Amino acid sequence: MIKTLQRLFSVGTCAADDGALAPLLTGLAHLSPDGGRWVISRQLLGLRQTLSGDQEVIAAVLATQLEIRMPWVRLLAARCREAGQLADANALVQLVSRLGGAAAWVEAAMAQATLDPTTASALERELFGYTADQAQATPVLTRVMAAASQLAHWQQRPLPGISPIDRTGERVDANWCPGRLVAHPDGAGPDEDFILGGRWPGEEGADPLAWVQRGPWPLLLAAIGYVQDSWAAEARGGLLLELPPGQYPHHPTEIAVLVAGDDGAEVLCGSLGGFVLGLLSRLNMALFPAPLTEAALNARLSPLIGELQRRQVWRFQEGLSGQQGFYRVHPKFSDACYQISGVRTLGLNGRGLRRAIREQAEQWRIERQGGRGSPQRTQRRIMNSLCPLCLCGESSR
Template sequence: LFGFTADQAQATPVLTRVMAAASQLAHWQQGPLPVLNPIDRTGERVDANWCPGRLLAQPDSVGSDEDFILCGRWPGEEGADPFAWVQCGPWPLLLAAIGYVQDSWAAEARGGLLLELPPGQYPHYPTEIAVLVAGDDGAEVLCGSLGGFVLGLLSRLNMGLFPAPLTEAALNARLSPLIGELQRRQVWRFQEGLSGQQGFYRIHPKFSDACYQISGVRTLGLNGRGLRRAIREQAEQWRIERQGRIATWGSGV
């Protein structure tokens, strides 16, 4: 199975991981697994769909079991209501929720989340989007890319990608066409930066208004509280970790 015998030196790291996994499984053996409820296909029950143990199909792909695995595709008829389109697509909903958190956080005037387009990128099909997080003092810290942020968020939610994890660069590439679709359907909008500043993405005003209507309040307001909280906590933690690394580098440690 390993390609070498167990008494060889290169087998030691592999066997150690196997034993660690076996030990963890042994602890769980006597306890029942938590029940994973079927997916709410209306998309309103964000709390039920985005829960620990849930798998999310990679962007633009379909899970093998769409009753329990969140779909990776974002179909929808032309001219369809943007909020209804977002509700039925887990990936559009996730990025819409990030925009919603960004908007509500900015209203507090105490820190915030910025999705910035790096130089030389095309706004509708970016190869990556830079994520900056500001503290209460307004100072922005570049923390990484949107793909890295999403991977950290899924880990925080104890969720995983199906059928296999993606690297940060691969996820950025898979999200690129969705960024264009979000803008075309007026869920996100790209705003040119002022002189000497980069352009950035924000929630579209029309979609923002829809978030405060009945369906929006139920989906992202009430049922989406856990997801929104995780998005903000992930951003704040990312900023703290990045500042710690900068301080370490600065001290020469």
């Protein structure tokens, strides 16, 4: 069972053919429609960050079962009793505080408190490197039991199933859905039957839309450009992806995101990495195998920005009259979006993703307005992103 759980955390899925896993993973993982796979959940990945490695997470999952938990709870009860006998009362206070919700389990076991070795010494050595009765195990057991109390709460509410990835890329609604995980940009290793892959296609000669459909990260950034293009055509607010000074357009350290309201005033809201992190949260999605900081995500997106331009999905537009340059959808990709496959992908099936992108931009502007905004910038730059020569607001397609 431990190897199966290790696979769950390493590639994001594991086989569901072991009936003993059902009580453990209910509420912690999604079940595939055919009942054959468990898919790790966003909340379980989040809890993993509070522990020191997958072995501790696995121990916490196992500790949700009474027969595993009780011997460890009795040990912790004995450690609490020891701490209560010290002259410094803070030791007990800190131990109880770190136990969190598991403190109730420990309190209920005070009458059975013992420091005797458990009968699960082999399991403990495999998970912790030493047996649970040793003093050095106390901090580990404390973290594990605190996590187990949260997991036990989640186990009471089964998660919805999650469908396999549509490899054609056209079913954007099925792929970019609540609960879905997406691998780090250019990351390898996840089970791409259920987790959106991080690598983008490398073959040459594919048309821009076909290339985008086969890579989740290219599709996401293409969808952001699609929203930018269609929003600007409304001439009521918009989204601008601006290159900060001193950066190379094909390999930027970061891209600044500015959002204009109906009044045309633009607000600098943050970077593209920060925008994507907010968007994933809005979609109830998460990065696999672990969260990334905004700066780290910007760094991982940088080579993709150059590839988007090389593949004629995005293009860089030099700024006018001292303004910074910015990114926009390439006309070749824009045209493809209005063909049959493009309409299905980003038009019909991508409706929910497009809506989330725009809502995230509008929310970001509201949150940041009055902070780093630049009232001198106007809707004219948004229109410029459509038609840089005549500034008439008509698409250059």
